[in-house]
Amino acid sequence: METRVEYTELFIGGAWVTPSGSGVIEVMSPHTERVIGSVPAASTADVDRAVEIARAAFDSGEWTQTPLADRIAVVTRIKDAILARSEEFAALISRQNGAPASSAMRTQVLGAVAAYGAACAVAAQFPFEESRAGVGGPMLIRHEPVGVVAAIVPWNVPQLVIAAKLAPALLSGCAVILKPAPETPLDSNLLAEICSQAGLPKGVLTVLPAERDVSAYLVAHPGIDKVAFTGSVPAGKAIMAAAAANLTRVTLELGGKSAAIVLEDADVDQALPNILAGSFANSGQACVALTRILLPVSRYDEIAEKFAAAVAAMKVGDPTDPATVIGPMTSAAQQRRVLDYVGIGEAEGAKILTGGSVPEGLSTGWYVEPTVFGNVDNSMRIAREEIFGPVVCLIPFEDEAHAIAIANDSDLGLSGAVWTADTEHGVEVARQIRTGTFSVNCQRFDVVGPFGGYKNSGVGREFGPEGLAAYLEAKSIFLPA
Structure with missing residues (x-):
């Protein structure tokens, strides 16, 4: 019999901590219909705590002001650690969502590794600050991190979708609250273990397994600057409506036909x-x-x-x-x-x-x-x-x-x-x-080309320089002529 994977703590701001509530998410095998693991279910109080920590970490400027080369080095360490534990990741994903193991390895795990590598290459060449000749004089164009990001990912290809959001967010200097689907939280906690050893400053990354009501609370939280979501069209529309109240930026990768x-x-x-x-x-x-x-x-x-x-x-x-x-x-x-x-x-x-x-x-x-x-x-x-x-x-x-x-x-x-x-x-x-x-x-x-949809298939793009730009705000600094 396969070993059950049990977590009793939440990864908030880079540390494993006791959850505020007593809720538990049990993970079922789609093949055997048996429980294969469990994680604490984050509550709204945990969301408040995570946002406060992420907000403080971002506002402190420690990660934002870390040299780009050092941020790339951290993300590269995350990539390399995923590759080193690729068999463990593939097996865990397959146990949770029923994906054929060969597909879980090829598409989901190795695809994620490729996405982290491609994002690092894009960041190394990205014009975070450049000069431009204006009509009235010279100007400086800066691209600065958007802030605290809520990254909400689905159960079908969790690690690849996480990489699409986490890599550019970290490389841009953002703080991230990652919310995995309740069907597949175990691989996200495994990723948290890796990230805790990669050199991220405290507060930059949180992983919050939660049910849908807590996700809705996270999306509507005034401390969130951007929501990056992959999922269904109805859920995407609900997220966009909730984000509108705070003018929270959104990237939505939704359905297809x-x-x-x-x-x-x-x-x-x-x-x-x-x-x-x-x-x-x-x-x-x-x-x-x-x-x-x-x-x-x-x-x-x-x-x-x-x-x-x-x-x-x-x-x-x-x-x-x-x-x-x-x-x-x-x-x-x-x-x-x-x-x-x-x-x-x-x-x-x-x-x-x-x-x-x-x-x-x-x-x-x-x-x-x-x-x-x-x-x-x-x-x-x-x-x-x-x-x-x-x-x-x-x-x-x-x-x-x-x-x-x-x-x-x-x-x-x-x-x-x-x-x-x-x-x-x-x-x-x-x-x-x-x-x-x-x-x-x-x-x-x-993972080098922009990915996203027209019409009801979404808003914005992931991967490539377009995906990195989605986590940045553009600023014009005007200089004297």
């Missing part, structure tokens, strides 16, 4: 593995998942048959099995949500080509078969709403203009892709799609 366009001239045998990887990554629990597959009418039957056969062959099961492609949903509620959407799709008249139920022999654990709906109309709920599970819609199109119109006919605009024999033409298609990221003849995510 991304389209993969397969043009008539595409090499389907080359495209199919890439599309499947983009559609079912992290068991479909990914905001960038390609969940609308747009197929030309002239080749619809051929491609749909190949696609459904490939999905039916995916191994579903124990996330620790290296052969597993689809693990369990992270929670019982998420399993119910996905299965409910399967029912909605059937009621709307879409046809299940494969999947659609709980896998045979997996009654324990929160599993859903990878599911493909055929002949979907883009007006159907299963084509418009983010399901966040292994459910994909095949949508026929008449011509390229029709495909582009379907891809853009969404309230969301996070990602997407196109496959075609002509890469240059694929770029022309990409220029017409209203999404924050888009891939041509591949499905990529890169």
Whole structure:
């Protein structure tokens, strides 16, 4: 039997302290449905204490005035320590959210390591202070840290999303209160252990596992200067409304309903593995998942048959099995949500080509078969709403203009892709799609490029110099002519 991971203290301002309340968050395995660990549940009193400590640390200027090279050295030590304990991180993430272990290592842990490294490289070249010739005389442009940041992260890819927020926030000189999802707090506390030895001044980092009501209190706290959130569209809208009361800055990375366009001239045998990887990554629990597959009418039957056969062959099961492609949903509620959407799709008249139920022999654990709906109309709920599970819609199109119109006919605009024999033409298609990221003849995510969404997929960008700038305020200093 695996050892339970138990924490009895909260990491506040760089020290492990006794929580104010007696609440406990129990962490469940999505595979066994058993408790695998627990952490104290932070209360609003803990939030007040954390904000006060972070505010004092930031206002003291110790971290802000630390030379950039030294801040980079601290973040590099964090990166190196995560890499040294990568197997421990990957196993812990997989135990919490059910991600296949190989995926947890490759995408979540090594992806986070890459993100810290890329952020350090960006910071080393960033123009934190530069001269500019003004109309009336010379001026100095400074970029200064925004202040105390509340970083709120989801359960699906916790360490990668943490890196997207923590790295630029620390490199810019901010203090950070990290709020992990209650489903996956254990890896955040492991990160706290690492950060406590990395050389951060006291008060600069807090980790507060908490339920949603305490998160709402944190977001609305007047001592918070910026909220960086990744999660659902409804939660993002609620955060933006709460932040408005204090004019708190926000970065919101929200949902997606991304389209993969397969043009008539595409090499389907080359495209199919890439599309499947983009559609079912992290068991479909990914905001960038390609969940609308747009197929030309002239080749619809051929491609749909190949696609459904490939999905039916995916191994579903124990996330620790290296052969597993689809693990369990992270929670019982998420399993119910996905299965409910399967029912909605059937009621709307879409046809299940494969999947659609709980896998045979997996009654324990929160599993859903990878599911493909055929002949979907883009007006159907299963084509418009983010399901966040292994459910994909095949949508026929008449011509390229029709495909582009379907891809853009969404309230969301996070990602997407196109496959075609002509890469240059694929770029022309990409220029017409209203999404924050888009891939041509591949499905990529890169921690060097800006990441975020159009429309309801969010506000602001993460990664690259754009992601660092999100944690900085711009100041103009005018000098005599």
